[in-house]
Amino acid sequence: MKLMQLADACICCGGHDLASSPAVLMPFVASRALGQEPLEITAEWGLRDLRPGMAYTLCHSLQCRACGALFLDYRFTPAQMAALYEGYRGPAYTQQRERFEPGYAATVAQDYTRRHAYIAEVEAWLAPRLPERPLILDWGGGDGSNTPFLGRARVQVHDISGAALAEGAERADPHATPDHDLLVCTQVLEHVADPLAVLQELLPLMAPHTLLYLEVPHEALVRQHPPGTDLTPRKRHWHEHVNFFTENSLRRLAARTGLCVADTLRLPFDNGARQGEVLSLLLTKENP
Numbered sequence: 001m002k003l004m005q006l007a008d009a010c011i012c013c014g015g016h017d018l019a020s021s022p023a024v025l026m027p028f029v030a031s032r033a034l035g036q037e038p039l040e041i042t043a044e045w046g047l048r049d050l051r052p053g054m055a056y057t058l059c060h061s062l063q064c065r066a067c068g069a070l071f072l073d074y075r076f077t078p079a080q081m082a083a084l085y086e087g088y089r090g091p092a093y094t095q096q097r098e099r100f101e102p103g104y105a106a107t108v109a110q111d112y113t114r115r116h117a118y119i120a121e122v123e124a125w126l127a128p129r130l131p132e133r134p135l136i137l138d139w140g141g142g143d144g145s146n147t148p149f150l151g152r153a154r155v156q157v158h159d160i161s162g163a164a165l166a167e168g169a170e171r172a173d174p175h176a177t178p179d180h181d182l183l184v185c186t187q188v189l190e191h192v193a194d195p196l197a198v199l200q201e202l203l204p205l206m207a208p209h210t211l212l213y214l215e216v217p218h219e220a221l222v223r224q225h226p227p228g229t230d231l232t233p234r235k236r237h238w239h240e241h242v243n244f245f246t247e248n249s250l251r252r253l254a255a256r257t258g259l260c261v262a263d264t265l266r267l268p269f270d271n272g273a274r275q276g277e278v279l280s281l282l283l284t285k286e287n288p
């Protein structure tokens with residue numbers, strides 16, 4: 001049995017100089033991943049040393065003082081990750097989440113059912129570096145509906161969910177020799193227990209000419225404070241994004257795999273329901 005670990009080093013640069021503050025794991029995640037439910041402590045318990053109130057799953061916010069990465073101390077096991085993401089955003093998932101987060105189905109969930117508008121800007125940024133009709137592999141791309149160049153390129157998708165693929169996307173052959181022009185990994189690293197392991201998994205999928213487009217959310221908390229600010233006392237709750245990246249932390253992470261940074265992108269978006277910014281690196285195997 002693989003046991004859940006608590007991070008004792010930076011998930012990006014491996015550094016050990018970490019700031020720490022207590023926080024709570026949001027009940028939906030605690031329920032899905034750990035099987036825990038909030039618990040009300042009442043006077044009827046008759047316990048002298050506990051104050052009545054709600055008990056939630058305690059955790060810690062950790063931040064690396066070297067690279068700025070901010071992350072949850074819990075590092076979920078593969079089984080816990082599978083439990084958390086089973087049927088992701090499907091009917092049962094949405095119903096369970098609605099129980100803990102009333103209004104989820106009506107607002108947030110709707111936002112994920114259509115292609116994000118900012119992807120057109122990502123395509124415009126990438127296109128000059130790619131052939132006319134590139135071969136693309138989207139790693140962790142869900143059903144492929146948000147894969148850049150869908151409908152304008154040959155798009156292959158690898159995803160553990162096994163979701164039915166969007167029109168124009170095909171299932172990737174895991175045994176094929178890598179020859180993609182572009183490898184895409186978007187909105188994945190903020191969810192995973194070990195971002196370095198995910199990047200290392202991508203390396204054998206890259207041919208010498210393959211570009212890797214790596215995209216994560218540039219979280220508001222990170223954007224709105226100057227580098228060097230201790231964000232741990234301001235990060236009081238954790239949800240499905242368990243890793244908040246700074247540009248520096250993402251660069252340090254990439255450097256540990258030997259990949260070279262060809263370019264960076266910060267792209268604000270506003271789709272009405274949600275405003276935010278994505279932070280992306282374009283990576284190559286050889287120095288550009």
Ligand SMILES: [Zn+2]
Nearest residue numbers: 010013064067
């Ligand atoms: Zn670090």
